[in-house]
Amino acid sequence: MKIAFKLFVFAVFTSFHLGVFAQGGNSKYVNPFIGTSGFGHTYPGATVPFGLVQLSPETGNFKWDYTSGYQYKDSTILGFAHTHLSGTGVSDLGDVLFFPFQGEKQIYKSGFDKSTEKASPGYYTVVLKDNNIKAELTTTARVGVHQYTFNKGGKASILIDAQNGLVNSPRELAGYILEGQVTVVGNNKLTGYIQSKKWVTRRTFFTISFDRNFTSHRFIDGDKKRKVILDFDVTAGAKVGAKVALSTTSVEGAQLNMKEAESLSFAQVRANSVAQWDKLLSTATITGSTAQKENFYTSLYHLLIQPNNIADTDGKYRGADDKVYQSPTKAYYSTLSLWDTFRAAHPLYTILYPKQDGEIVGSMVQHFKAANTLPVWTLAGKENYC
Structure with missing residues (x-):
């Protein structure tokens, strides 16, 4: 079905950075940063229409400002997690957070330059300026795909935090995960599960696959085994890729879901995501200014992420x-x-x-x-x- 609309929009449009990747359809008008300031409670990260995975940066995880984990005004990033709500007034989700870094860290966060931050349907990128690491994110429906470019050679590390969650306070975060752990399987795979309690009590299972071997790993939360740091040997400019499949049913379900992205490159996953967005956003066409189209198609985009x-x-x-x-x-x-x-x-x-x-x-x-x-x-x- 194709419906033509004539739309008259009388609204103030705020300009944000918008990245474009071979987008010839209506996805080129979408600005995922709209709604990420104040109490818009949306996120700028990568997802596909009606997808299980919403892979997005987190700049905070406490209080009502961060029900989606992100505020546009912020200048530090805590990491990139795989599930987020859009437009709600209650916090939850934020499952399985990744944070890439180099050197020793006591606090896992990094500053970033806003000029490097870009988002478009199915894609998000930013440079973490503490270690000059370029992060790129894309997704299938059930798999989050990461690509990190380390611009300095030597030891590169990635924190995987399954204790992470979007809650109201540090005290609440401590009890957010009822049970769960991360299991290292070989030298490039991990599996895990969590049972959490916030808005609802729920289960999330996951499997993680890297495109290169890690040289060592260490848990930093004792016997809980929900926070693990993986170390890689890299040359300057090297890319480290990871795929994270989620499931509500079991680790085996997550492994089955991994097949969506198993044989695809980052670029292929991204292109497929853009194609899905262009297909669904093509059901409505409007005439109007570029600003009006950006408002309209971004609203339609938000309709389709939940x-x-x-x-x-x-x-x-x-x-x-x-x-x-x-x-x-x-x-x-x-x-x-x-x-x-x-x-x-x-x-x-x-x-x-x-x-x-x-x-x-x-x-x-x-x-x-x-x-x-x-x-x-x-x-x-x-x-x-x-």
Whole structure:
């Protein structure tokens, strides 16, 4: 379905940096930085339409300012995590944070120069100026793909923090993870899981694969084994790539989901992501100024980054009662803020995206079968009754 709109927008447009990568479709008008200041509560990182993974920088993780983990005004980055909410007034997620660095660190964060920070649908990049490390992020639906360029030779390190989360205080963060750990498998792979409790109690399983071997690893949180530093030997200008697959069902589910990106290069994943965005953003065309198109298509972009299809590639998902089910459509949507989105978002889905809308309604029916009630506000398949 293709619908033409004539749009008259009377709004103030604020200019931010916008990166472009072979974008000939409407994705070139999207500015992911819109909404990342003040209480917009959006994130600038990489994702695909309705994706399970939202790989984005975190500049803070406490208080209401950081429900999505990012404020545009900030000048330091804590790392890059794989799950984020958009537009909510409650914090949660921030799973499996990566932080690349060189040398010894006591506090894991880095300054960055705003002129190096760019974002477009399916892609984010920034240079961490403490060690002059270029970070690049892209995703498939279920896999976050990292590429770090170390401009100095020698030992390069990456912190993987599975204790990380978007919460209200350091005290709350200490109890955020109920159980879980990271397991090192060989010299270029890790697996793990966490069970966390914030807005809902939920499980996240993951598998991590690097494109080169790490020379050593060390856990920095004792027996908990949720924070591990990996060391690599690199030459100046060397790139270290990582792929992180998520699942709500099991480590095996995450390993199955990894096949989405297993044989693809960073550039291929990025190009596929742009193609997905261009396809869905092409369902509406408007006439107007460039600023009007940026406002319109960025709004449509935000419509499409939630809800999230949390099913594995084989259709398995963890339901409202914490049991694993098989979706008849191989899709199961969560992050449903229905008390709010019924007004405009869902009517628009029925017009522009009827296939996905049917899958969303089917997910509500599946939720009813597990919970004996229709969803109110679901996160990771669980009801929070917000």
